[in-house]
Amino acid sequence: MNKIIKNVAIILVCGFSLYLHAQSPSTIVQGGFCTGKSGAPVPGLLVSLVHSKLGRSTPSYTNQYGYFRMVNIPIHKIPYYLEVYWGKRLILRSKISVQGPLNLPMKCL
Numbered sequence: 001m002n003k004i005i006k007n008v009a010i011i012l013v014c015g016f017s018l019y020l021h022a023q024s025p026s027t028i029v030q031g032g033f034c035t036g037k038s039g040a041p042v043p044g045l046l047v048s049l050v051h052s053k054l055g056r057s058t059p060s061y062t063n064q065y066g067y068f069r070m071v072n073i074p075i076h077k078i079p080y081y082l083e084v085y086w087g088k089r090l091i092l093r094s095k096i097s098v099q100g101p102l103n104l105p106m107k108c109l
Helices: 002-023
Strands: 026-034 046-051 067-074 080-086 089-096
Touching: 046 067
Parallel strands: none
Antiparallel strands: 026 067, 046 080, 080 089
């Protein structure tokens, strides 16, 4: 019984949090990744945004051209961290500010 109540509480808190974010202005964050030596695109990287108050975004994967696109990212004064994973390995963590549509330049890893 205790476990059920805890799970319901988590669902209610998460649902309320998502409702609040749906009410705030949101934007698009996009960019791309290439290899450092040849400049070739890197497909299949997992990209997400992490925020100290809002949590982790829905992840996006880089396409065959090395580009990713995330939509409905809440605009916020506090910066996000852009995290990029190759499989389970974190290969990049970079602080970014999301104040409107953000088109990040191609970054070679």
